[in-house]
Amino acid sequence: MEFLVDLLGSAGARMVVGLVGVIALVAVNALFLIWMERKVSAHMQLRPGPMEVGFHGAIQTVADALKLMGKELITPEEVDRPVYLMAPIIIFLPVLLSFLVIPFSETWIIQDMNVGIVLILGFSTLAVLAILMAGWSSNNKYAVFGAIRSVAQNVAYEIPLLITVMSIVLMVGSFKLTDIVAAQSKTWFVLVQPLAFILYVICATAETNRAPFDLPEAESELVAGFHTEYSGMRFALFFLAEYTNMFIVSAVATVLFLGGWRGPYLPGVVWFLLKVYAVIFLLMWFRWTFPRVRFDQLVTFAWKILIPLAFVNLLLTAFVLKL
C-alpha cells in the first residue's frame, strides 16, 4: 500500500487498489447474484433450487463458470468480425467505469467526482451501443430484432429515469453522490419522494433488460436476442455485465433513495451492501412475478405514463422547493 502511494501518489494508489477491488467485487457479485437469482426463483416456485455443488448449491455458479470457460468460442462465418468481437468487451467497460464514483462508505469511494450521477447514467447508456453492436454484427434476424428492441426500450426509459433523478438532484443541489447521501441524514428520500422511487425502480428494471422488460432477449420469441450467436466466455461477459448492471442500478437506488451507507451499529459498507441486495431482491421479485410485456405496451407505458408522471414529479418538487 505504502509502496503504491510512493510510486503513484495518493490518487493513483487509490485508483489501482480500487480497480482491483472493483474487479474482485464484479466477479464475486456475479457469482453470488446468479446463485441468488436461482434460489429466489426456485423458492417462489416451491423448489429448492441448486443443491448439489457446495452448501445449498453455493458454488454451483463457479462450476457453471468453469464449464463456460471450457466451451468453444464459435464465430459464425458471416458475422462482422471486428464489431462482433468488440461488443462483449464494450458492454463490460461502462459497467466497470460506473464503479468509479459509487460511494460504498464515507471513505470507500474511488473518486468522488462532482458529476457522479451524470457519469453513471452516461456510462450505462453506452451498454445500449454494445447491445446494438452485438445484435447487428451477429448477422442473425433474432439478434437484430433483440438489438432494435433494446435500443427503442432504452431510449424510451432513459428519459423518465433522468427526469426522476433530476428531481432528487434538485432537492440536493449537487450531482455528487456523497452530497446526496449526506442530504439524507435525517430522512431517506424514498419517504420524501415515493413516486420518484417507484419510477426509478421501474426504469431501472427496463434499463437492465430484466423481466418484465426483457424484450431484447425474450427467450420465447427471439431465442436469446442479441447474444444468440455468442458462446463460451463471450456470452459469459454479456451475462456478467447484466448482473453487474443490476448491482450498479441498485447501488444508485440506494444512494439516491435509501440513504447510502447510513445506518446504525454496523459499518457503512455492510449497510450499503445490505440495501443494495435488498433492492436487487426487489428486482428479482419483479422478474419472477410479472409476465413479459408486449412491445407496444412497453413503449406506451414509457411515453404515456412514466414520462408524464416523472415530469409532474419534477414540477412538484421544483414548486415545493421554491415555496
Place this chain on the structure above:
Amino acid sequence: MMSYFKEIAVGFWSLLAGMAVTIRYFVKPIVTVQYPREKIQMSPRYRGYPQLLIDPETQTHKCIACEMCARMCPSQLITVEGAKFPGEKQKRATKYVHEHQYCSLCGLCTEVCPTSALEYSQDYRLAGYRREDCVIDHLILLQEHQRALGLPSTPVPTEAEIAAAAAAEAAAKEAKAKAAAKAKADAETKGAEATPAKKAPAEEVKE
C-alpha cells in the same frame, strides 16, 4: 382523464397483488423431493410389488410353498420351491423369486395366497441398471426387513439342507407307506366281513 388515472391505479394495484402472491409462495416450505437423497412415506394403500410379510407371532414368513401364486400369476414370473423339513407339520418355502421386470402389479398373487403370506411393498424406487436388478429374491429381502426391524433373520435353506430334508421326507414316506401296507395287510387278514360294508356306500355314490 379520470380513466387514465384509474387505469394507473388499478394497474399498480394488480402488480402489488401479484407480488403478494409470489412472496407468499417464497416463504412457503418447498414441495420438491431431492430424489436420490430423500425418501417419501407412501400411503398405506400404495400397491408396490408383492413381498413376504413378517408374521408378528412367528417373526418369519408364512409361505407354505403351495405355489398358488405361481400358478395364478398371468405373467408366470413367480418361482416358488419348498420342502418339508423334519419335525415341521407343513412345507416351507426354500426359494421365492419374483421377476419384477415382467410384473403388471395385478395383485392376484397376494389375493390368492391361502395363508395371506404376501403384502404390497411400500418401496417405489425400483430403477436398476440391468434387467437382473429387477429380480427380487424374497427370502433375502425378508432377511433385510427382519434385520431392519431387529428381528432374528430367517435363514435361507442351503442345497444340502434341502437335499437332506428331501431324503428325510422320502424315508418318512417310505416308512409310512410300509406301515400303511402292513396295516392294509393286517386288515385283510383280520376279516372279510368288514370290507363289503366299506364297499357298499362307494357303489351307492357311483350310481
